[in-house]
Amino acid sequence: xxxxxxxxxxxxxxxxxxxxxxxxxxxxxxxxxxxxxxxxxxxxxxxxxxxxxxxxxxxxxxxxxxxxxxxxxxxxxxxxxxxxxxxxxxxxxxxxxxxxxxxxxxxxxxxxxxxxxxxxxxxxxxxxxxxxxxxxxxxxxxxxxxxxxxxxxxxxxxxxxxxxxxxxxxxxxxxxxxxxxxxxxxxxxxxxxxxxxxxxxxxxxxxxxxxxxxxxxxxxxxxxxxxxxxxxxxxxxxxxxxxxxxxxxxxxxxxxxxxxxxxxxxxxxxxxxxxxxxxxxxxxxxxxxxxxxxxxxxxxxxxxxxxxxxxxxxxxxxxxxxxxxxxxxxxxxxxxxxxxxxxxxxxxxxxxxxxxxxxxxxxxxxxxxxxxxxxxxxxxxxxxxxxxxxxxxxxxxxxxxxxxxxxxxxxxxxxxxxxxxxxxxxxxxxxxxxxxxxxxxxxxxxxxxxxxxxxxxxxxxxxxxxxxxxxxxxxxxxxxxxxxxxxxxxxxxxxxxxxxxxxxxxxxxxxxxxxxxxxxxxxxxxxxxxxxxxxxxxxxxxxxxxxxxxxxxxxxxxxxxxxxxxxxxxxxxxxxxxxxxxxxxxxxxxxxxxxxxxxxxxxxxxxx
Amino acid sequence: xxxxxxxxxxxxxxxxxxxxxxxxxxxxxxxxxxxxxxxxxxxxxxxxxxxxxxxxxxxxxxxxxxxxxxxxxxxxxxxxxxxxxxxxxxxxxxxxxxxxxxxxxxxxxxxxxxxxxxxxxxxxxxxxxxxxxxxxxxxxxxxxxxxxxxxxxxxxxxxxxxxxxxxxxxxxxxxxxxxxxxxxxxxxxxxxxxxxxxxxxxxxxxxxxxxxxxxxxxxxxxxxxxxxxxxxxxxxxxxxxxxxxxxxxxxxxxxxxxxxxx
Numbered sequence: 001x002x003x004x005x006x007x008x009x010x011x012x013x014x015x016x017x018x019x020x021x022x023x024x025x026x027x028x029x030x031x032x033x034x035x036x037x038x039x040x041x042x043x044x045x046x047x048x049x050x051x052x053x054x055x056x057x058x059x060x061x062x063x064x065x066x067x068x069x070x071x072x073x074x075x076x077x078x079x080x081x082x083x084x085x086x087x088x089x090x091x092x093x094x095x096x097x098x099x100x101x102x103x104x105x106x107x108x109x110x111x112x113x114x115x116x117x118x119x120x121x122x123x124x125x126x127x128x129x130x131x132x133x134x135x136x137x138x139x140x141x142x143x144x145x146x147x148x149x150x151x152x153x154x155x156x157x158x159x160x161x162x163x164x165x166x167x168x169x170x171x172x173x174x175x176x177x178x179x180x181x182x183x184x185x186x187x188x189x190x191x192x193x194x195x196x197x198x199x200x201x202x203x204x205x206x207x208x209x210x211x212x213x214x215x216x217x218x219x220x221x222x223x224x225x226x227x228x229x230x231x232x233x234x235x236x237x238x239x240x241x242x243x244x245x246x247x248x249x250x251x252x253x254x255x256x257x258x259x260x261x262x263x264x265x266x267x268x269x270x271x272x273x274x275x276x277x278x279x280x281x282x283x284x285x286x287x288x289x290x291x292x293x294x295x296x297x298x299x300x301x302x303x304x305x306x307x308x309x310x311x312x313x314x315x316x317x318x319x320x321x322x323x324x325x326x327x328x329x330x331x332x333x334x335x336x337x338x339x340x341x342x343x344x345x346x347x348x349x350x351x352x353x354x355x356x357x358x359x360x361x362x363x364x365x366x367x368x369x370x371x372x373x374x375x376x377x378x379x380x381x382x383x384x385x386x387x388x389x390x391x392x393x394x395x396x397x398x399x400x401x402x403x404x405x406x407x408x409x410x411x412x413x414x415x416x417x418x419x420x421x422x423x424x425x426x427x428x429x430x431x432x433x434x435x436x437x438x439x440x441x442x443x444x445x446x447x448x449x450x451x452x453x454x455x456x457x458x459x460x461x462x463x464x465x466x467x468x469x470x471x472x473x474x475x476x477x478x479x480x481x482x483x484x485x486x487x488x489x490x491x492x493x494x495x496x497x498x499x500x501x502x503x504x505x506x507x508x509x510x511x512x513x514x515x516x517x518x519x520x521x522x523x524x525x526x527x528x529x530x531x532x533x534x535x536x537x538x539x540x541x542x543x544x545x546x547x548x549x550x551x552x553x554x555x556x557x558x559x560x561x562x563x564x565x566x567x568x569x570x571x572x573x574x575x576x577x578x579x580x581x582x583x584x585x586x587x588x589x590x591x592x593x594x595x596x597x598x599x600x601x602x603x604x605x606x607x608x
Numbered sequence: 609x610x611x612x613x614x615x616x617x618x619x620x621x622x623x624x625x626x627x628x629x630x631x632x633x634x635x636x637x638x639x640x641x642x643x644x645x646x647x648x649x650x651x652x653x654x655x656x657x658x659x660x661x662x663x664x665x666x667x668x669x670x671x672x673x674x675x676x677x678x679x680x681x682x683x684x685x686x687x688x689x690x691x692x693x694x695x696x697x698x699x700x701x702x703x704x705x706x707x708x709x710x711x712x713x714x715x716x717x718x719x720x721x722x723x724x725x726x727x728x729x730x731x732x733x734x735x736x737x738x739x740x741x742x743x744x745x746x747x748x749x750x751x752x753x754x755x756x757x758x759x760x761x762x763x764x765x766x767x768x769x770x771x772x773x774x775x776x777x778x779x780x781x782x783x784x785x786x787x788x789x790x791x792x793x794x795x796x797x798x799x800x801x802x803x804x805x806x807x808x809x810x811x812x813x814x815x816x817x818x819x820x821x822x823x824x825x826x827x828x829x830x831x832x833x834x835x836x837x838x839x840x841x842x843x844x845x846x847x848x849x850x851x852x853x854x855x856x857x858x859x860x861x862x863x864x865x866x867x868x869x870x
Contacts, residue, residue, distance in 0.1 A: 105725035114737030150724035256637020481649035525654030532653030
């Protein structure tokens with residue numbers, strides 16, 4: 001075998017979105033030698049798509065706000081299935097993480113007193129989201145990117161990790177990627193530009209690869225979201241928790257077809273926008289669940305007054321958590337009260353001045369003007385649910401971010417537990433910062449404590465290269481683009497917003513056939529910057545996470561948060577005490593039920 | 609509503625290449641990137657093109673479309689005449705890697721040279737205070753999605769590879785201006801903007817402003833004010849005398865920005 005390019009780090013971070021960059025900065029600050037690997041160019045990660053803001057109980061707008069209120073909102077939004085300790089750390093540390101960004105150059109919108117301004121969002125008791133217009137994610141990633149560059153952290157751009165390697169791994173099984181060794185020893189991947197392979201030796205690896213949205217037909221996610229970290233963790237022996245919970249953001253664009261799924265920020269509703277059906281009715285008043293009745297306005301007058309006076313009025317139902325709103329839109333369209341292109345109307349034009357809309361929502365204005373010929377200051381938008389976020393992810397220790405595999409960490413969307421059954425808007429950017437930092441620090445400390453470094457067997461590297469190159473060896477096989485499209489169709493139709501046992505069984509049958517199909521993918525051309533080949537590799541991950549979602553969703557016979565069963569429409573208290581974990585058992589995904597971590601009494605009292 | 613679109617797409621690598629004809633079925637409301645994706649899926653699986661968000665927010669899919677630098681995801685097919693052939697070529701200012709993908713590492717190297725943000729200490733209560741009107745100037749520049757269209761169109765480097773080492777380009781003049789106008793920053797980067805970033809080479813033809821997909825007024829709001837500030841400093845008699853008397857490392861702190869790695 002020709003000599004492979006090798007790099008050695010204390011901490012290797014896979015992914016350069018918010019979580020990855022924050023983890024790398026933290027590991028660097030803790031004295032580790034850090035490398036970041038990312039599939040795209042630096043600064044292009046999906047974090048740039050986040051629009052609304054960073055949830056943090058800073059109390060700049062409402063002094064009544066504090067971490068306990070944020071913690072309570074987060075747990076209730078997650079239908080109490082969140083890991084309480086993660087939700088607690090998140091609520092406690094988010095304000096400091098926001099202030100830190102300011103120290104690194106971020107320019108947030110201000111209150112009249114010159115403090116960081118905070119805006120309203122679904123499920124949050126108080127205006128809590130630190131923001132920059134509606135492009136907060138861009139500000140966050142640019143700030144972290146510039147910080148990482150200033151610290152001189154090594155970044156390997158357009159480089160894809162295909163396998164993790166563990167200490168003691170051997171190459172005896174080349175047809176399976178399930179690894180049996182001990183501590184994490186590094187990662188194997190390829191440069192997209194040249195197609196050449198590269199090996200990273202590192203005793204600590206942080207997964208920060210984001211989500212899985214590309215398994216679905218209508219999604220707000222970019223091509224990168226193929227569940228790489230989820231799959232890598234499974235194959236290394238870690239478990240995934242809460243995979244049945246997939247968030248369909250209620251407001252994606254629905255027309256023209258080319259933009260179907262592109263996100264329309266929740267800030268439109270936070271800033272006064274309302275949802276209407278084809279009859280002009282504000283239908284969200286018809287969908288207020290018992291669980292949120294006490295804190296939700298029951299008349300349009302009260303809802304409208306709330307924007308000015310939050311003390312004496314309750315929240316508009318448009319600002320219920322995302323799962324509630326997505327289901328309501330779905331039901332309206334099904335009942336024949338949808339908009340011409342199969343969504344509902346999101347109207348801010350009739351409620352706020354054009355100047356206000358352009359100032360608060362500049363990129364939404366731009367996006368609709370450019371892509372749909374719609375002037376959102378003059379007419380309503382058409383919106384519908386789009387696959388946006390996976391609550392499920394690698395089961396980690398809440399304090400350190402370490403998975404069950406020693407040396408393997410996960411932070412951000414790829415980690416599970418924090419958001420329970422449903423994530424509140426704004427809690428993602430804060431999650432990235434809080435747990436990015438925690439995992440980065442702990443990954444660095446763990447590497448520093450090691451007496452001897454794990455080693456990597458040459459045969460393991462050779463086997464990994466052979467697996468990656470397999471699609472070049474098959475003539476006249478399946479087209480990866482076609483297989484991806486079919487997979488997205490199956491997940492969209494059979495394991496989408498509303499689920500049924502027979503459909504999910506059908507999906508699992510289909511997924512079994514896909515396993516065979518991805519075994520005979522073939523790609524044209526050569527290894528240099530070949531998107532067909534890249535997709536052929538990513539498809540293995542997409543299929544694996546799809547199976548996890550379908551199996552866990554079939555197992556959970558109730559409806560809760562981002563998991564709605566047509567055949568089990570009620571929420572079941574017995575299920576409220578259980579998490580589902582997915583593990584790899586040979587070639588198959590096995591699902592086990594595990595009790596929810598016990599919340600201490602002093603936190604339980606907050607829900608009294 | 610579908611129709612057949614004729615396209616010419618540049619295919620090749622660093623050693624050379626050519627425009628290749630494709631006819632691809634497209635739908636109403638689609639953009640150039642949709643057409644490229646359909647070519648990938650049905651005719652040329654290895655066609656190399658960068659993209660991420662497909663919503664004009666990440667700045668990955670920069671190409672030249674009928675000779676104009678543009679984002680492929682924000683260029684609607686309805687902007688072309690019926691029957692018009694759409695030609696897509698890689699960014700001209702950067703070396704080709706493959707097909708529509710270019711090596712934009714020049715931009716990342718320039719970014720490393722910009723001295724980082726250096727804020728004043730926090731006030732006693734821990735909260736920085738800035739007025740909205742003061743942050744808005746910098747916010748305009750921070751809308752930049754780093755698509756590098758302004759870089760590829762800038763004639764200082766578009767056809768003059770030799771200028772690259774001494775010229776940062778419009779995207780980074782934005783960055784200098786943003787830091788210079790940041791209410792909390794304590795560095796003075798004006799001398800650096802002149803010497804290292806070569807702001808003097810810009811002769812304000814505004815090509816960069818014209819192609820900016822974010823509508824940032826790069827020339828009027830960033831480059832011209834920076835040029836004025838640089839001129840103020842370069843031709844201020846006291847500063848001039850100071851430069852003559854002191855060596856660079858003896859200049860007062862505020863005039864010597866910290867650079868990465870110091």
